[in-house]
Amino acid sequence: MRSHRSDQSGGRPRSTARRSLQALVLMFAMVVGTLPVTGAAQAHGTIINPATRAYQCWNTWGSQHTNPAMQQQDPMCWQAFQANPDTMWNWMSQLRDGLAGQYQPSTPDGQLCSNALSRNNSLNQPGAWKATTVSRNLTVQMYDQASHGADFFRVYVTKQGFNPATQKVGWGNLDLITTTGRYAPAQNISFNVSIPSSRSGSHVLFFIWKASHADQTYMWCSDIKI
Incomplete structure (x- = not known):
């Protein structure tokens, strides 16, 4: 009957070492399985200043x-x-594919802040969202972890009289104030936005980012105080 043979260094038998390695691999897989889903497949970006809701x-x-x-x-x-922690863990992944430029027909009123993603519906709810204090001329900062680049950004601001504490954002509540040109792939992108002098107080900036690597569109809301 063949006995287990130690390795040349005098260590543990090979079968024991193999079982230990298998146990470590299993433990690693279990740990990875409990982590938030924010790996490379989910790595995209968002506006970080003024911060989007998620x-x-x-x-x-x-x-x-x-x-x-x-x-x-x-x-x-x-x-x-409480509604869905993954909305926040995956703050960089609020995207839809294949809209072919049909942003308004594809995004119902009241679902703009979630980009019409049901898993992110909590972002559409009116209430006391924390707002970033901004001047009328501000520099928007975007962090794009995957360096997709942009075909363009579109920036809208809510009309005077809109109340983000009690109203969901709809297309009729918005005015387009900026459309940018293209941006080469980079992790950090910034561009200037001028808010009309007719706006004051609490407002929402609504952003559309058309990524340049594919027909992939992101939409977000950032709460501001002018």
Whole structure:
């Protein structure tokens, strides 16, 4: 009957070492399976200043998303985390493919802030979203982890009198204020936006990003205070 043979260094038998390696591989797979789905396949981007709703929630509360203080201090992020935490973990993945430029027909009123993705519907809800204080002439900053580049960005602002605390954003609430040109692939893209002098107080900036690597469209809302 053949006994197990130690390796030349005098270590453990090969079969024991093999079982240990298999156990480590299994443990690694189990750990990976519990992590948020933010790997390369999900790596895209968003507007980080003024922060989009999902990014603001992740940036503020991602490391303490179970903190009960969020419910009082940031109730809109609280309801978003309760509805679907993946909306915040995957703040960079709010995209749809194949819209062929039909942005308004493909995106119903009241679903603009989620890019008509049901999993992100919490972002459409009106309420006391944390707002970024901006001047009328601001520099928008986008972080694109995958460096897709852009065919263009379109920026809209809500009309004076719109109340983000009580109203969902619809196309009729918006005015187009900026359409950019193309941008080469880069992780960091910035461009200037001028907000009309007729706007003051609380508003929403609505962004459309048409990525340049494919027919892939992103839409977001950023809450601002002018």
